Amino acid sequence: MATTGGKVSRIAQLRLQRQGIVGAKFDSPVEVVSWLGAIQAQDYASALWAIGLRMREATQAMVEQAIAERRIVRTWPMRGTLHFVAAEDVRWMSALMASRVIAGNQARLRREFDLDDAVLARCREVLVGALRDGRSLTRNDLYATLEKAGIATAKQRGIQITGSLAQEGLLCLGPRAGKQPTFVLLDEWVVAHRSMEREQGLAELARRYFFSHGPATERDFAWWSGLTLKDVRLAIRLAGADLEPESIEGQVYLHAGDTGAPGEQVPASHLLPAFDEYLVAYKDRSDALDARHARQLIGVNGLFNASVVVEGRVVGTWKRSLDKTEIVIELRPFRALSRKELKALDNAMRRYGDFMGVPVRSQQAE
Numbered sequence: 001m002a003t004t005g006g007k008v009s010r011i012a013q014l015r016l017q018r019q020g021i022v023g024a025k026f027d028s029p030v031e032v033v034s035w036l037g038a039i040q041a042q043d044y045a046s047a048l049w050a051i052g053l054r055m056r057e058a059t060q061a062m063v064e065q066a067i068a069e070r071r072i073v074r075t076w077p078m079r080g081t082l083h084f085v086a087a088e089d090v091r092w093m094s095a096l097m098a099s100r101v102i103a104g105n106q107a108r109l110r111r112e113f114d115l116d117d118a119v120l121a122r123c124r125e126v127l128v129g130a131l132r133d134g135r136s137l138t139r140n141d142l143y144a145t146l147e148k149a150g151i152a153t154a155k156q157r158g159i160q161i162t163g164s165l166a167q168e169g170l171l172c173l174g175p176r177a178g179k180q181p182t183f184v185l186l187d188e189w190v191v192a193h194r195s196m197e198r199e200q201g202l203a204e205l206a207r208r209y210f211f212s213h214g215p216a217t218e219r220d221f222a223w224w225s226g227l228t229l230k231d232v233r234l235a236i237r238l239a240g241a242d243l244e245p246e247s248i249e250g251q252v253y254l255h256a257g258d259t260g261a262p263g264e265q266v267p268a269s270h271l272l273p274a275f276d277e278y279l280v281a282y283k284d285r286s287d288a289l290d291a292r293h294a295r296q297l298i299g300v301n302g303l304f305n306a307s308v309v310v311e312g313r314v315v316g317t318w319k320r321s322l323d324k325t326e327i328v329i330e331l332r333p334f335r336a337l338s339r340k341e342l343k344a345l346d347n348a349m350r351r352y353g354d355f356m357g358v359p360v361r362s363q364q365a366e
Contacts, residue, residue, distance in 0.1 A: 076094075318331050
């Protein structure tokens with residue numbers, strides 16, 4: 001539901017602070033990912049910036065080093081979508097959330113891709129043999145391995161196979177081979193991990209979400225996690241006194257219970273990446289996004305564009321063009337931006353340039 005007046009700015013400001021976008025308080029990529037629980041990551045470059053913008057000081061190389069050191073893992077733990085997750089959280093989060101996706105997809109996999117239990121068992125056998133002892137394969141090489149074993153991968157069948165096997169905990173994405181991701185065996189890539197009983201996991205997930213994303217509603221949590229409302233309500237009950245409800249214009253929001261009044265208000269302008277948690281993590285985005293601009297931000301295929309945020313509200317989108325000498329950032333505002341807003345965005349662009357290690361130049365779309 002939409003809220004009005006000062007309520008909107010308070011909710012938006014608190015979310016910016018709790019997510020670490022304002023007053024960034026994190027010193028490492030794993031701290032960011034652990035705090036947020038998971039960061040949507042099908043767009044690799046955007047996900048790196050989603051982590052970097054929440055750190056006190058960050059470079060793209062620092063985030064990629066955390067991936068190479070196996071501190072954060074890119075895999076499919078929830079909603080059938082790629083996310084970054086802290087390595088120690090991969091197992092219990094996937095067991096809690098991905099299992100529902102797997103069960104819901106079984107009939108479709110059989111019907112549309114002829115992937116039944118027997119075929120998937122054969123895929124497991126082939127890929128364990130190919131990846132055992134620390135080996136990795138790019139997507140194309142993995143598909144070639146399956147094809148050689150007589151398992152077709154054309155017409156999206158390959159991505160359904162890899163997604164299914166990642167969701168069940170066999171595979172994850174490992175080191176980069178140039179610009180290409182590779183697949184590895186999760187058990188070999190992540191040795192140490194936490195285990196949790198289901199109710200313990202539900203309570204922990206609720207705490208992670210509402211601590212880092214609050215104020216938010218139970219339906220926001222259900223959207224983000226992919227859990228049923230029944231499980232969401234159980235998770236909230238299990239988290240108990242760690243969560244504090246607050247009624248705002250008839251809607252109950254939950255948060256960590258220590259929010260109070262919004263704190264520091266600077267910086268007021270931000271360049272958020274595509275699929276950033278500030279927008280994608282909520283069922284109701286009206287506290288940050290006007291409905292009349294929703295289609296400009298979110299395409300018909302569900303792709304979230306990179307957003308320009310001023311005072312907690314999305315006021316436009318942005319795109320980058322990158323070469324070896326500079327980054328050109330093209331701003332596409334929904335309205336005319338004031339001189340003060342543009343100056344604040346200059347600072348945000350410089351910060352992005354520092355993260356990328358390349359000077360930034362801006363231009364507005366005609």
